[in-house]
Amino acid sequence: MSLLGSLTQKDKYNRLPAIVINEKGESLNEKMVEAGYALLLTRFPISNTLKMVLETAQKKAKAEKKGLWKSHPELMKQWSN
Numbered sequence: 001m002s003l004l005g006s007l008t009q010k011d012k013y014n015r016l017p018a019i020v021i022n023e024k025g026e027s028l029n030e031k032m033v034e035a036g037y038a039l040l041l042t043r044f045p046i047s048n049t050l051k052m053v054l055e056t057a058q059k060k061a062k063a064e065k066k067g068l069w070k071s072h073p074e075l076m077k078q079w080s081n
Helices: 028-034 048-063 073-079
Strands: 002-006 018-021
Touching: 018 028, 028 048
Parallel strands: none
Antiparallel strands: 002 018
């Protein structure tokens, strides 16, 4: 895996977001959102293309109750605000 890009603005938990792509060109970010174990954080600047991909993946994971959307939907809703 390689770090494709990172942001300089940390979130309220002092984390530094990053875009991670594996050797096959697959986005770890997208995989985690698709599986329901990550959320799109819109307060950080990302490309419109990646934003649309992650929005679609998040809507699908939520609708299909994947990952934390199934086990802890109240937390996912809270964290997405």
